[in-house]
Amino acid sequence: MNTTMIVGQLLVGLINGSFYALLSLGMAVIFGMLHIVNFAHGALYMLGAFSAYLALHWFGINYWAALILAPLAVGLFGAVIERTMLSRLRTLDPIYGLLLTFGLTLILEGLFRYWFGSSSRPYPPPPELRGAVQIAGIYFPIYRLWIVGASLAVCLATWYFIERTRLGAYLRASTENAPLVQVFGVNVPLLVTLTYAGAAGLAGLAGVLAAPVFQVSPHMGSNLLILVFGIVVIGGMGSIRGAIVAGYALGIVEGLTKVIYPQGSYIVIFIVMAAVLLIRPSSYAAREG
Amino acid sequence: MSDTSVTSGNRVIRGGDRRTLIGTVLILILLGLAPQVIYPVFVMKLMCYALFAATFNLLFGYAGLLSFGHAAFWGAGAYLTAHAAKVWGFGPLAALGTGMVVAAALGTVIGLLAIRRKGIEFAMITLAMAELVSFIAHQMPFTHGEDGIQGVPRGHLFGLIDLGVPANIYVFVLCVFIFGMFVLWRTVHSPFGHVLRAIRDHENRAISLGYDVARYKLAAFVISAVIAALAGGTKTLVFQFAVLEDVSFHLSGQVVLMTLLGGIGRFYGPLAGAAIVVGLESFLATSSFPAPVITGFVFVLCVMLFRRGVIGELAERLKR
Numbered sequence: 001m002n003t004t005m006i007v008g009q010l011l012v013g014l015i016n017g018s019f020y021a022l023l024s025l026g027m028a029v030i031f032g033m034l035h036i037v038n039f040a041h042g043a044l045y046m047l048g049a050f051s052a053y054l055a056l057h058w059f060g061i062n063y064w065a066a067l068i069l070a071p072l073a074v075g076l077f078g079a080v081i082e083r084t085m086l087s088r089l090r091t092l093d094p095i096y097g098l099l100l101t102f103g104l105t106l107i108l109e110g111l112f113r114y115w116f117g118s119s120s121r122p123y124p125p126p127p128e129l130r131g132a133v134q135i136a137g138i139y140f141p142i143y144r145l146w147i148v149g150a151s152l153a154v155c156l157a158t159w160y161f162i163e164r165t166r167l168g169a170y171l172r173a174s175t176e177n178a179p180l181v182q183v184f185g186v187n188v189p190l191l192v193t194l195t196y197a198g199a200a201g202l203a204g205l206a207g208v209l210a211a212p213v214f215q216v217s218p219h220m221g222s223n224l225l226i227l228v229f230g231i232v233v234i235g236g237m238g239s240i241r242g243a244i245v246a247g248y249a250l251g252i253v254e255g256l257t258k259v260i261y262p263q264g265s266y267i268v269i270f271i272v273m274a275a276v277l278l279i280r281p282s283s284y285a286a287r288e289g
Numbered sequence: 290m291s292d293t294s295v296t297s298g299n300r301v302i303r304g305g306d307r308r309t310l311i312g313t314v315l316i317l318i319l320l321g322l323a324p325q326v327i328y329p330v331f332v333m334k335l336m337c338y339a340l341f342a343a344t345f346n347l348l349f350g351y352a353g354l355l356s357f358g359h360a361a362f363w364g365a366g367a368y369l370t371a372h373a374a375k376v377w378g379f380g381p382l383a384a385l386g387t388g389m390v391v392a393a394a395l396g397t398v399i400g401l402l403a404i405r406r407k408g409i410e411f412a413m414i415t416l417a418m419a420e421l422v423s424f425i426a427h428q429m430p431f432t433h434g435e436d437g438i439q440g441v442p443r444g445h446l447f448g449l450i451d452l453g454v455p456a457n458i459y460v461f462v463l464c465v466f467i468f469g470m471f472v473l474w475r476t477v478h479s480p481f482g483h484v485l486r487a488i489r490d491h492e493n494r495a496i497s498l499g500y501d502v503a504r505y506k507l508a509a510f511v512i513s514a515v516i517a518a519l520a521g522g523t524k525t526l527v528f529q530f531a532v533l534e535d536v537s538f539h540l541s542g543q544v545v546l547m548t549l550l551g552g553i554g555r556f557y558g559p560l561a562g563a564a565i566v567v568g569l570e571s572f573l574a575t576s577s578f579p580a581p582v583i584t585g586f587v588f589v590l591c592v593m594l595f596r597r598g599v600i601g602e603l604a605e606r607l608k609r
Contacts, residue, residue, distance in 0.1 A: 037409055085593060092596075094409060095355055099549060100592040102542060106585025114579050226420060226538060233413050267424045270417040277414055278402060 007138055009255040015144050017251020018151035022206040024231040024243040025155055026199035032175050032238035033195040036097030042221025043108040044200045048074050048207025053123050053216045063126035070208045071201040078200025082193045112218035120217035147209050155244045162240055230273035312557055320463055329459050333527045335567050336466040341520040342547040342559030343473050344513040350554030351477055352509045353489030357412040358419020359544050364536030365392045366518025371438040371531035372431055381444045381452055381526055388522040389515045396514025404506040423536040437532030441525055465523045469516050476512055485509055549591050552598025561599045
């Protein structure tokens, strides 16, 4: 085992971790606010990547514009889903939300496979971010460094927004006691819709960032979804900070597992998840009593 | 959610039973006559999936445990039955038995871990464990990875009856189906089943009544796992292969759909649900339109509008 290999896998782990963090962050926000395990999160991520791809091929919209427009489009789509479907399930067992979003995933993935086929499509990285830089004798592709930086920035910004701003405080308060917050004149249903839309937008953004690395395919989300699920659980179901930290940490753990036991890298997250669930009672269990 | 509730009095329970009895006789007549009009392999596939969905319903519908990795047991049954029949040369019953024994062990381990958590966390643990099983199925040499186990012999029942004969295998699958459904029926309609429902409706009350809730949940989990393996193994004997799809997350999701569609906590709900899902899929198999879009659409429609499922809505109408 040489250092270059370990450093290389560390970077790969950090990149995967960036996507895990962005996706599990959104999923944790949705879980905290709506008490729904958003099974459509992988499909929203795929939708983000496809929006960027189609924007480029149909309208010639470049990467930087797509980075803004695609998350907006996915967020809008999320708002529609929340308003028309999820909001009607609020009084029921949270399991129905899980089932509904699972059904939505089947529809979205099926439709994109029908329209575009199963093969993956390349999406070029923007010219500004091509090439590689040499740090301490090791070459790092610039686009991959950009992913790590961009996702860190977005995660920190989201964390700051939820934990340190007034709107974020309303949001957190609504997860504790929605009727009370409503009494103070806050439009809670609107807040919920915005939360879902925002988290969907984050998934869309992750999709755009992923497009040049993983290529665009209808099933790119479902491969990730179950892993992200595990990470949300490891981070403590609904904890924002937990989701971000667990996202990066698990990406790195996965990368290092690849060095030691390559076949085990996929499964390591589930082993950690099962262990965490069994050893440490999570915030969710505590809340439910 | 259930057809008969513990607290609803004897009259209601007996009324529900009479309707279910009529339903049972009707279903048996239909299944007996079906091969005359419908492609027999399709009916056999349907029976396997319906039995599988019924095992999921035992957990979710009657005990309130959402297993989101039920394909692990179906898959264990499928793979072990295939291996026992093909490599070890076991007869069909011994091969099925091998799958069920392994599933019982697997169900005990996963059940012990999962029942320590409730609700969505329970679902997550079963999902994680199923992913582990699927990983093992992918890596172990005896499962042959992507190829799966192909060309599994159906063998001779009791060394006499050749299951290669279409009529014989049909009757065999029908008998397995009736046996499996009977076991589930007995489980649900016994004091044990009533305790399960009590746990589902109010766990703390069941605890305070002195029931060892964990043990009841575990027993239900293991029964469900064993019958799921029986269903999976039977499917292997019908189609003569076991593949990765049998342990996939996709299948775990599908069994949830079948139960939801038919009616959660309705004894014959999974049967109706499986008929619709399997029927839709084979109907759409010839067209280029992807079946998941339709199943997904049905899924969404069910959650939004028909949460009682087909059988549930029907029973509601009959009651009026």
